[in-house]
Amino acid sequence: MAPMGIRLSPLGVAVFCLLGLGVIYHLYAGVISSRIAAFTSKRTVNLRDLLALSVEAAVQGGREVKRVREEDKLEEKTKGKTMEGQSEKLTQGDLNSHRKMYYLIKNTYPYVQVNSEEHDETNNELAVWNRDIPADILKSVEGGRDVPADSITIWIDPLDATQEYTENLLKYVTTMVCVAVDGKPVIGVIHKPFTGYTAWALVGHGSNMKARTTYNMNPPKVIVSRSHAGRVKGFIEEAFGNTTVILPAGGAGYKVLALLDPLDEDIEKADMYIHVTFIKKWDICAGNALLTALGGHMTTLKGEEIDYSGAAGNREGLLASVKVDHQDLVAKLPAWDSAGKH
Ligand SMILES: Nc1ncnc2c1ncn2[C@@H]1O[C@H](COP(=O)(O)O)[C@@H](OP(=O)(O)O)[C@H]1O
Ligand SMILES: [Mg+2]
Numbered sequence: 001m002a003p004m005g006i007r008l009s010p011l012g013v014a015v016f017c018l019l020g021l022g023v024i025y026h027l028y029a030g031v032i033s034s035r036i037a038a039f040t041s042k043r044t045v046n047l048r049d050l051l052a053l054s055v056e057a058a059v060q061g062g063r064e065v066k067r068v069r070e071e072d073k074l075e076e077k078t079k080g081k082t083m084e085g086q087s088e089k090l091t092q093g094d095l096n097s098h099r100k101m102y103y104l105i106k107n108t109y110p111y112v113q114v115n116s117e118e119h120d121e122t123n124n125e126l127a128v129w130n131r132d133i134p135a136d137i138l139k140s141v142e143g144g145r146d147v148p149a150d151s152i153t154i155w156i157d158p159l160d161a162t163q164e165y166t167e168n169l170l171k172y173v174t175t176m177v178c179v180a181v182d183g184k185p186v187i188g189v190i191h192k193p194f195t196g197y198t199a200w201a202l203v204g205h206g207s208n209m210k211a212r213t214t215y216n217m218n219p220p221k222v223i224v225s226r227s228h229a230g231r232v233k234g235f236i237e238e239a240f241g242n243t244t245v246i247l248p249a250g251g252a253g254y255k256v257l258a259l260l261d262p263l264d265e266d267i268e269k270a271d272m273y274i275h276v277t278f279i280k281k282w283d284i285c286a287g288n289a290l291l292t293a294l295g296g297h298m299t300t301l302k303g304e305e306i307d308y309s310g311a312a313g314n315r316e317g318l319l320a321s322v323k324v325d326h327q328d329l330v331a332k333l334p335a336w337d338s339a340g341k342h
């Protein structure tokens, strides 16, 4: 006998339980099945699948970035200071995009290391990847190779050029995903949420981007940061003379696209990208992969390759070029002092 004289029918209880299970299954089926599939499958990841997932993550994150801007709900905050003492901004665009991108990848490959610029452990998204491979990827990447999951480090920048996003300079804004294998950048995706343009590359397999046919070095047009410039102007003029054209622009992703042959009208053209202040691997890894895939180079200002495993920081500056003798450019640069001279 139930309290207050109510009799529970066993059949009613069973139907109620079944209904409850049905609701739970309906809500979590995608996540549960992808987790089970992930844990029972062998611990290797196919790079073509990962490329398609990276494109999807960048596009879905980009939708959040665009929506927050259009609804004017940025809720701009300061999350700390850069090493140079500048305030680092954070908006709802960064956070919503992070949640979409991070959980879409994590729910698909829970055992892969994913490093995002942003963090939000409290709001797990039930995002599930539909496993669709876009036609342009199918066309240029045959099969793709499988790599051990523990050799992979994924870097996510849910919103690059947050400063410019808050100033409504939207052409500079991108979302980025990079996959490094044994520390080498192998997949790069840079997506422009406000034009819908996505650049992708899988090193050694293909890209939807091309390098330009010519790059001018006499003097070069050098693209640099507009909001974290440091002493980049003097550094460049010392290397290439004071007739060098210096092009200040926002976003590390945007600046790499400016070195390529963009189909998007809204991107300037530059011959070289130089950065002299501190920068993080989620800002530069996707661009490094794209440049590597297209015969370009991105190194520190000493000409060394950047290892995209381990800690996020790079304090050795950045030099990116395409179709020129990169080490020859390095040799022209002034002596590099990462301790703050520049
Ligand atoms: N000195 C510095 N310290 C930390 N982050 C830096 C930096 N210089 C550039 N960045 C980051 O690199 C990206 C491109 O910067 P810039 O537009 O100045 O070239 C921005 O990423 P986010 O917008 O994702 O934070 C910016 O925050
Ligand atoms: Mg960034």
Ligand SMILES: [Mg+2]
Residues within 6 Å of the ligand: 094, 117, 157, 158, 159, 160, 161, 162
């Ligand atoms: Mg960012």
Ligand SMILES: [Mg+2]
Residues within 6 Å of the ligand: 088, 089, 117, 162
């Ligand atoms: Mg930031």
